[in-house]
Amino acid sequence: MKTVNKPFRKKDAMQLVTGQPVYMDDIIPQDCLIVKLLRSPHANAIVRTINTAVAKKVPGIEAIFTWEDVPQNARRYTQAGQTYPEASPYDRLLIDRHVRFVGDVVAIVAGKDEKCVDKALKLIKVDYEVLEAVLDFHTAKDNPILVHPEDNWESLAPVGADNKRNLCAHDECGNGDIDAVLAGCDVVIDHVYHTKACQQAMMETFRTYCSIDTYGRLNVLSSTQIVFHARRNIANALHIPKSMVRVSKPRIGGGFGAKQTAVSEVYPAFVTWMTKKPSKLIFSRVESQTASSPRHEMEMHVRLGATKDGIVKGIDLYTLSNTGAYGEHGPTTVGLSGHKSIPLYGKAEAFRFVSDVVYTNHMSAGAYRGYGATQGLFAVESAVNELAHKLNMDPIALRLKNTVQEGDVMPAYYGAVNTSCALDRCVLKVREMIDWEHKYPARDMGNGKIRAVGMGMAMQGSGISGMDVGSATLKLNDDGFYTMMIGAADMGTGCDTTLAQIAAEVLDCPLDNITVFGADTDSSPYDSGSYASSTTYVTGKATEKCAMKLREQICKLGAELLGCPADAVEFDGKVVFESADPTRQKTLSEIAFASQFGHKIPLEFTETHTSPLSPPPYMVGAAEVEVDTETGEVKVLEFDACVDCGTPINPNLTRVQAEGGILQGIGMTLTENITYDRNGYPEENSLFQYKIPARNDIGHIHVEFENSYESNGPFGAKSIGEVVINTPLPAISDAIYNAIGTRFYELPITPEQIAMAVTAKH
Amino acid sequence: MQITLTLNDVRVSEEIAPDMLLIDFVRAHGCKSVKRGCETSNCGLCTVFMDDKPVLSCSVLAARADGHKITTLEGLQEEAAEFGAFIADQGAEQCGFCNPGFIMNALALFREQPYPTEEQVKEYLAGNLCRCSGYEGQLRGIMSFLAWKKQKEGVQ
Numbered sequence: 001m002k003t004v005n006k007p008f009r010k011k012d013a014m015q016l017v018t019g020q021p022v023y024m025d026d027i028i029p030q031d032c033l034i035v036k037l038l039r040s041p042h043a044n045a046i047v048r049t050i051n052t053a054v055a056k057k058v059p060g061i062e063a064i065f066t067w068e069d070v071p072q073n074a075r076r077y078t079q080a081g082q083t084y085p086e087a088s089p090y091d092r093l094l095i096d097r098h099v100r101f102v103g104d105v106v107a108i109v110a111g112k113d114e115k116c117v118d119k120a121l122k123l124i125k126v127d128y129e130v131l132e133a134v135l136d137f138h139t140a141k142d143n144p145i146l147v148h149p150e151d152n153w154e155s156l157a158p159v160g161a162d163n164k165r166n167l168c169a170h171d172e173c174g175n176g177d178i179d180a181v182l183a184g185c186d187v188v189i190d191h192v193y194h195t196k197a198c199q200q201a202m203m204e205t206f207r208t209y210c211s212i213d214t215y216g217r218l219n220v221l222s223s224t225q226i227v228f229h230a231r232r233n234i235a236n237a238l239h240i241p242k243s244m245v246r247v248s249k250p251r252i253g254g255g256f257g258a259k260q261t262a263v264s265e266v267y268p269a270f271v272t273w274m275t276k277k278p279s280k281l282i283f284s285r286v287e288s289q290t291a292s293s294p295r296h297e298m299e300m301h302v303r304l305g306a307t308k309d310g311i312v313k314g315i316d317l318y319t320l321s322n323t324g325a326y327g328e329h330g331p332t333t334v335g336l337s338g339h340k341s342i343p344l345y346g347k348a349e350a351f352r353f354v355s356d357v358v359y360t361n362h363m364s365a366g367a368y369r370g371y372g373a374t375q376g377l378f379a380v381e382s383a384v385n386e387l388a389h390k391l392n393m394d395p396i397a398l399r400l401k402n403t404v405q406e407g408d409v410m411p412a413y414y415g416a417v418n419t420s421c422a423l424d425r426c427v428l429k430v431r432e433m434i435d436w437e438h439k440y441p442a443r444d445m446g447n448g449k450i451r452a453v454g455m456g457m458a459m460q461g462s463g464i465s466g467m468d469v470g471s472a473t474l475k476l477n478d479d480g481f482y483t484m485m486i487g488a489a490d491m492g493t494g495c496d497t498t499l500a501q502i503a504a505e506v507l508d509c510p511l512d513n514i515t516v517f518g519a520d521t522d523s524s525p526y527d528s529g530s531y532a533s534s535t536t537y538v539t540g541k542a543t544e545k546c547a548m549k550l551r552e553q554i555c556k557l558g559a560e561l562l563g564c565p566a567d568a569v570e571f572d573g574k575v576v577f578e579s580a581d582p583t584r585q586k587t588l589s590e591i592a593f594a595s596q597f598g599h600k601i602p603l604e605f606t607e608t609h610t611s612p613l614s615p616p617p618y619m620v621g622a623a624e625v626e627v628d629t630e631t632g633e634v635k636v637l638e639f640d641a642c643v644d645c646g647t648p649i650n651p652n653l654t655r656v657q658a659e660g661g662i663l664q665g666i667g668m669t670l671t672e673n674i675t676y677d678r679n680g681y682p683e684e685n686s687l688f689q690y691k692i693p694a695r696n697d698i699g700h701i702h703v704e705f706e707n708s709y710e711s712n713g714p715f716g717a718k719s720i721g722e723v724v725i726n727t728p729l730p731a732i733s734d735a736i737y738n739a740i741g742t743r744f745y746e747l748p749i750t751p752e753q754i755a756m757a758v759t760a761k762h
Numbered sequence: 763m764q765i766t767l768t769l770n771d772v773r774v775s776e777e778i779a780p781d782m783l784l785i786d787f788v789r790a791h792g793c794k795s796v797k798r799g800c801e802t803s804n805c806g807l808c809t810v811f812m813d814d815k816p817v818l819s820c821s822v823l824a825a826r827a828d829g830h831k832i833t834t835l836e837g838l839q840e841e842a843a844e845f846g847a848f849i850a851d852q853g854a855e856q857c858g859f860c861n862p863g864f865i866m867n868a869l870a871l872f873r874e875q876p877y878p879t880e881e882q883v884k885e886y887l888a889g890n891l892c893r894c895s896g897y898e899g900q901l902r903g904i905m906s907f908l909a910w911k912k913q914k915e916g917v918q
Contacts, residue, residue, distance in 0.1 A: 007851075007853070009850045009851060009853070010850065010853060010855065012858070013846075013849075013850035013853075013855050014843065014846065014847070014850060015858075016846075016850075016855045016857075016858025016861050017842060017843070017845075017846025017847070017849050017850055017855050017858070017861050017865060018795075018835065018839055018842045018843050018846055019794075019795025019796075019834075019835035019836065019842065019861065019862035019865070020794075020795070021794035021795075022858075023797075023859065025794075026794040030790070200893075201893055202857070202859075202893055203797070203799045203805065203807060203857065203859040203860045203891070203892070203893055203894075204797070204799075204857070204859045205799075251857070251858065252857060253797075253857050253858070253859030254856075254857040254859060254893055254894055255857075256893070284801060285799070285800045285801050285802065286801070491857060492856040492857025492858060492859075492894050493856070494853065494856075650853070652851075652852060652853035652899075653853040655853070655899070656852065656853045656854055656856060656894070656895055656896070656898075656899045659895060659896035659897075659898040659899060660856065660893070660894045660895050660896040661896070662896055663896035663897065664893070664896075686800065686801070686802045686804070687799075687800045687802060687804035687805055687891070688802050688804055692891060692893060694888050694889070694891060695884050695887060695888060695890075695892075695897035695900070695901070696884045696885060696888040698897075700898065701896055701898045
């Protein structure tokens with residue numbers, strides 16, 4: 001292969017490293033209205049009265065909107081970016097008289113500059129009827145206090161939702177007789193695991209700019225992963241036709257799933273639609289931390305049974321997920337906690353997976369890289385590590401007895417066949433990378449510090465099977481260069497480049513011969529958007545198919561110019577020539593020029609793809625930590641991982657995805673937490689309190705690849721973006737156990753907890 | 763109030779509000795590379811040079827820059843491209859939003875310490891957060907840039 005599986009620079013790389021103005025706030029007119037939101041100080045309250053008269057008199061204020069400007073009995077909407085049929089309930093109004101978390105929107109203020117808007121925000125007088133809130137998600141289901149008592153709450157898909165029970169979703173599934181299997185096991189590990197609502201904390205906060213275009217339509221330029229879904233979200237929120245909305249995205253300063261929810265879009269959209277003036281809303285870091293779309297807090301009860309030889313025979317999982325005040329991604333994230341953890345164990349004879357997703361008066365959860373699999377894998381992999389200790393077996397040896405194999409049917413993965421899998425090779429590779437034989441389980445360094453290792457496995461999907469749709473349009477232009485249009489969103493991941501690599505491979509041309517445009521609802525071909533690890537596998541396949549089609553068209557026109565049948569010519573990327581007489585040829589630019597002058601064979605093509613399968617990428621990770629037994633401090637000295645993502649389209653970008661995901665997983669394990677005080681106020685509202693890893697917090701991350709070949713993916717590729725966040729949680733937790741002999745079932749594991757555990761043992 | 767300063771070698775004299783932050787001043791003057799990431803001096807995205815020393819422009823009043831020389835990445839394009847190419851060769855720029863602040867601070871490091879060790883790099887750049895890369899690719903890029911620079915400058 002000439003272009004695929006080569007470490008090309010990202011097409012936008014030099015623009016980014018030289019600091020060119022390519023992000024939303026760099027490229028919009030600076031004289032637009034500034035939009036800010038007045039947010040609720042209460043976790044559950046009704047706005048009794050709201051007085052904006054004084055605030056409206058502040059010079060420069062253009063408009064202030066409250067619930068009185070929004071029909072309260074109209075159809076509700078969701079901000080989740082999801083394919084039809086939307087699983088997330090329609091439970092929001094643009095401004096609701098009933099506010100449901102500290103930070104919920106009470107008023108939208110628009111003015112000519114920040115100063116007047118800030119002043120007006122302080123002058124709005126609100127009288128609240130404060131209600132008791134549901135703040136503990138264990139008590140949410142069937143609690144007499146309802147987060148969504150309203151009758152125009154609506155669930156569109158059969159996900160087991162019931163707002164009168166605080167239920168956003170409920171599901172039960174299984175295979176085999178799990179109770180009988182567990183009863184027959186020599187060992188059953190039975191524990192409850194708890195993970196928190198971590199923040200994506202992308203460096204660019206949520207932001208949206210809106211204006212009215214030549215045709216009177218609402219133009220939305222937003223930092224989003226989901227232009228097409230955002231168009232629907234906005235039209236639904238404003239109750240205007242989708243035809244009146246256009247959404248496009250500039251460069252995005254990181255997403256990680258946060259921007260798979262239209263968190264900021266609807267507010268400036270409403271301002272601009274009402275005032276017909278351009279406006280922008282830029283979330284502060286405080287807002288991004290406290291009123292956004294973090295990971296779903298989950299509690300998982302695992303019962304995992306095995307024989308005394310370490311064969312896992314059955315897994316019984318109950319997951320309780322906290323969707324917060326609104327249901328964005330609630331019904332869908334929870335499924336991954338079971339469907340993307342249980343299938344790793346190929347010899348299991350039965351499983352059961354039951355889940356409840358409940359409403360509480362926390363900020364709404366959303367999509368975050370890993371999307372539920374991260375939580376479930378922490379629970380299941382931690383249970384397997386504990387099983388190994390209980391059986392006095394090496395956790396790696398135990399994994400090798402159990403890993404799912406290529407060709408296996410995976411009952412817990414919707415009954416799909418495991419079409420490509422190098423999981424066992426990944427286990428062996430990681431054992432070698434970290435020098436497991438010498439380091440497991442722990443070494444006392446003699447200075448109050450203990451070094452120890454731990455490991456975990458992971459899987460994810462590649463797009464949502466049978467749902468996600470990816471498309472690409474390719475066009476040949478004069479001089480013989482190509483334009484590619486996509487609806488997938490490059491959020492730093494590099495898909496503008498990797499998709500172009502796929503097209504260049506098929507079209508036999510240099511990567512620079514393909515320019516990329518995306519994403520814009522008016523001109524991009526439809527794409528579900530960049531989430532669910534779908535871009536490489538789904539949109540990538542659409543790109544491959546599209547380039548094949550365009551090749552055919554080029555040959556067709558070339559043959560016409562040569563005066564021979566289309567099946568008598570070949571195309572080598574530069575010229576179309578007659579197979580029988582290669583000296584008779586037409587160059588690509590001659591063909592391109594001809595297409596624009598007196599010919600009707602189109603040299604522009606759109607291809608769409610969807611896949612009935614979602615082939616899992618696999619990963620194994622191992623951590624070596626150093627625990628200071630006096631202070632409880634944990635340092636990850638080394639994290640070694642091996643990934644099976646099929647063919648890496650761009651090995652550099654694949655590696656950096658893995659390294660970045662691993663560090664986010666390390667943060668989730670050791671420092672990142674969202675806690676609420678007793679009034680429901682979120683406490684980690686800045687990057688001071690919410691500690692994401694800095695570069696001096698870790699030793700080294702090493703990533704290797706042991707790739708299978710996924711025949712349904714483009715050039716054998718599967719996904720990479722999400723699987724990479726999952727292994728640090730169980731790996732580091734087990735390493736800490738190996739160091740101090742105490743097992744933690746809740747994340748993050750803080751120095752205080754470790755120091756206290758060490759003290760309690762002495 | 764009136765301030766006069768040198769912004770990327772151009773003298774600028776302007777009437778400003780006393781509470782204006784330096785980040786807002788330089789962005790209003792077209793230096794869009796300077797990014798706001800946190801508002802609490804945690805992330806390093808807004809790093810600029812004041813008299814050739816790195817400062818966080820979200821935490822410096824524009825008034826404090828009166829009479830000083832301010833440099834942003836817009837004023838260091840050649841250096842940015844030369845060093846940034848090594849980051850790009852790792853794919854470690856990713857979303858790019860933290861890059862200008864990170865590159866400014868890296869250039870400041872190279873001026874103070876032409877050939878820093880890995881540990882010195884990590885220490886000096888600890889305040890430059892990145893959520894995409896896991897820092898490993900940035901470190902590879904820095905170390906290969908330093909190796910290239912050593913060779914170019916004939917340093918043993």
